[in-house]
Amino acid sequence: MELLLSELVSRNRHWTNFGNVATYIPELKNANKDALGIVVVDIEGNIYKAGDYETKFTIQSISKPITLMLALMDYGPDHVFEKVGMEPTGDPFNSMRKLETINPSRPLNPMINAGAIAVASIIRGKDNEEKMDRILQLFRKISKNPNLNINENVYLSEKKTGDRNRAMAYFLRDVGIIEGDVEAILDLYFKQCSIEVTCEDIAHIGMFLANHGVIKETGEQYVPKNITQIVKTFMVTCGMYDASGEFAIQVGVPAKSGVGGGIMCAVPNRMGIGVVGPALDKKGNSIAGVKVLESLSKELALSIF
Structure with a gap:
């Protein structure tokens, strides 16, 4: 898995040249425009990392x-x-x-x-x-x-x-x-x-949602399943701003982006994904991060549709 992730990060890193960091919040100008990283946490608890996954960013x-x-x-x-x-x-x-x-x-x-x-x-x-x-x-x-x-x-x-x-x-x-x-x-x-996170943090949150609100280690239903269903539905329909429809077609998983450059995905019953790439497209989504997720979805057949 890490070999695949590393290859996808390398293949899509050039997309960072076509985006820009957020500037309407002055402090976000300091982000590294060239950073691109990903962490995947699967249902068994395995953690896979590639690229600039240690980059810190605000969750937005x-x-x-x-x-x-x-x-x-x-x-x-x-x-x-x-x-x-x-x-x-x-x-x-x-x-x-x-x-x-x-x-x-x-x-x-x-x-x-x-x-x-x-x-x-x-x-x-x-x-x-x-x-x-x-x-x-x-x-x-x-x-x-x-x-x-x-x-x-x-x-x-x-x-x-x-x-x-x-x-x-x-x-x-x-x-x-x-x-x-x-x-x-x-x-x-x-x-x-303004909560500061890494890809691994949001990948764990994505896995929590993918596991329907259950803490895997203890089996505790920490958030009711129906509430996680509501949240994931909003992520599909609205989570990528006004690019949510295109993302649903190209990637096909519940996701939420932020102008700090992060994208969190929850692939039901399979994995949570955290991506960082502070260079944004015109709609406020990580331009290279979206491309990495498109590639990963096709490689692993992640779409829920």
Whole structure:
């Protein structure tokens, strides 16, 4: 497997020349544009690595399925989906266009920024410190990394420049989707996006989802199966921003990308995959990472369709 992964990384590395690192969050400009790495964790617990797999990056939008899981465990689907819809948008992840034009005015799904901010607003906790601690504890458990933490520089950079997210959040409060202190909700959202990870961390999270919320070592159903099914369905339909349809055809597995350059995949009953490649395409996905996943899917017949 590692020989295959190394070959696929080498074969697709040139694609990094055709992408660019994210710049709208200033701290992300410091990422290594040429980095490309992958980790696969299979159902037996074997771990395979290739390329620049030790590269650290912030999780960004890959956090959205995990906070959605937490909100669903806190409140159940009925309450959560009063706040956010279940449909793909066809728009960029940070678009505000449909918030005002659809009725009712609610985010179309939890994988876009507006939807993830709405989800963050209902995480249980007496204050932001408790809420963030609950988010981190869930991430640490399912990534098998007790040392996961927030990259303070990225968090502060996001907080300073997050005006579009701020505008969305205030609009959402105006139409009654979110309640309470908008700045506190945004602070929580910026922190969840700034959790620093590696490919191996997100591969373990992908395997957790692929195993339907069961901790393999203990057999514990840590997250209810129906909640992981909801999350993986969103990953298929909305997880790669407005390139989700093409990714479903070319790769065919539940996946979530982030502008830090990561992509997390959950291949049901088979494996979790973590990829990093900070050079992004125009839709915000790792340009070389997507190509590696296309190649891997074809080699191993991973598509669920």
